[in-house]
Amino acid sequence: MNIQLALDRLTIEEAVSIAGEVEGDVDWIEVGTSLIKEFGMDSVKRMKARFPNKTILADMKTIDNAKYEAELCFEAGADVMTVMGAASPATIEACLETAGKYKREVMIDLLHLSDSQKEKLLPFETAIFCEHVSKDEQEMGGQKNELARSMFQGLRMAVAGGITEASFNKLQMLRPEVVIIGSAITKAADRKAAASRLKQLSKQEEVK
Amino acid sequence: MNIQLALDRLTIEEAVSIAGEVEGDVDWIEVGTSLIKEFGMDSVKRMKARFPNKTILADMKTIDNAKYEAELCFEAGADVMTVMGAASPATIEACLETAGKYKREVMIDLLHLSDSQKEKLLPFETAIFCEHVSKDEQEMGGQKNELARSMFQGLRMAVAGGITEASFNKLQMLRPEVVIIGSAITKAADRKAAASRLKQLSKQEEVK
Numbered sequence: 302m303n304i305q306l307a308l309d310r311l312t313i314e315e316a317v318s319i320a321g322e323v324e325g326d327v328d329w330i331e332v333g334t335s336l337i338k339e340f341g342m343d344s345v346k347r348m349k350a351r352f353p354n355k356t357i358l359a360d361m362k363t364i365d366n367a368k369y370e371a372e373l374c375f376e377a378g379a380d381v382m383t384v385m386g387a388a389s390p391a392t393i394e395a396c397l398e399t400a401g402k403y404k405r406e407v408m409i410d411l412l413h414l415s416d417s418q419k420e421k422l423l424p425f426e427t428a429i430f431c432e433h434v435s436k437d438e439q440e441m442g443g444q445k446n447e448l449a450r451s452m453f454q455g456l457r458m459a460v461a462g463g464i465t466e467a468s469f470n471k472l473q474m475l476r477p478e479v480v481i482i483g484s485a486i487t488k489a490a491d492r493k494a495a496a497s498r499l500k501q502l503s504k505q506e507e508v509k
Numbered sequence: 510m511n512i513q514l515a516l517d518r519l520t521i522e523e524a525v526s527i528a529g530e531v532e533g534d535v536d537w538i539e540v541g542t543s544l545i546k547e548f549g550m551d552s553v554k555r556m557k558a559r560f561p562n563k564t565i566l567a568d569m570k571t572i573d574n575a576k577y578e579a580e581l582c583f584e585a586g587a588d589v590m591t592v593m594g595a596a597s598p599a600t601i602e603a604c605l606e607t608a609g610k611y612k613r614e615v616m617i618d619l620l621h622l623s624d625s626q627k628e629k630l631l632p633f634e635t636a637i638f639c640e641h642v643s644k645d646e647q648e649m650g651g652q653k654n655e656l657a658r659s660m661f662q663g664l665r666m667a668v669a670g671g672i673t674e675a676s677f678n679k680l681q682m683l684r685p686e687v688v689i690i691g692s693a694i695t696k697a698a699d700r701k702a703a704a705s706r707l708k709q710l711s712k713q714e715e716v717k
Binding site (some may be wrong): 309341368373388393395440 | 597600640648
């Protein structure tokens, strides 16, 4: 199980600095969509340059122009990119094909999809499927990701959306490959301690 | 009727230069998603600085974190932003609310939506609804936007996706407020002549 540190609504300098604080307790570092749209591929390049041995995920949220966007972020050093499950199959296929050429990975973001939309994504089984409650639904509707089951269980899975130490164990039942944590680390009074506790939780679950 | 010049897969310098070539015959200038993800908000700032009297659309393709992304692009000088119709209603509402504060506009991108998904967007009637065939569907499936009707007719509409001089008249039947043209101008041997012919077509239709 990998902990992915999601870095959003920050400058590149702040993001790199926070990642440095918790480096020992996180496995993947996510360059958030807001950094990409504010600063472009510099955000990905600088994160990979600073943390060459970490898995760097570029949260591209690609929904069209897939080959071009995939090449952009892989050339910038991303190990994993995201594509929206809401995209056309042609877009998802192009991401997977380009990732294959670069020997990188694709995470499909399941944000705001119905079960019937999700079912159509099951054939993309080499991707990582991310069950995701959006920031806007969290902030406006009070929703959090507290999934107890998913049709993607058994495939490569990630979970994201307002995950805290309290909700961590429940989500672990899904056996995700990646648990994505943003503000529970970035906004903690003591970030290093928070990341360390989450890392411990992830290890306990693996032992069971 | 406005012609929106879509600028994608270019450097900022190339995009500004092409916009300058056809400035007299286009009404809106779109800073494409690929420019935003490659270069960040600099792409929007520099386009608005060069063309302060044009309507600048930032093709943000926002699908989450709406207030933050809206503020980013409006502060950078965008007059219009795009949000994905596939986003949660909370995201679309936040874009419209933020646009209202800035006295700017929101275009909802209807990319890859079913009719039942589109119907749910009808209440957002202050937005511009963009019927859009994706680049990836164009390039991989040979599809173009050749819509003869839309449930959004009568509301503010835009059309996008492989539009050429040949398909222009058919799409005009939808009475769109905005026709989005990319490669039919940017890849024309004589860009100025191509833009001028499209502008003439748009005027003819308005007379009818």
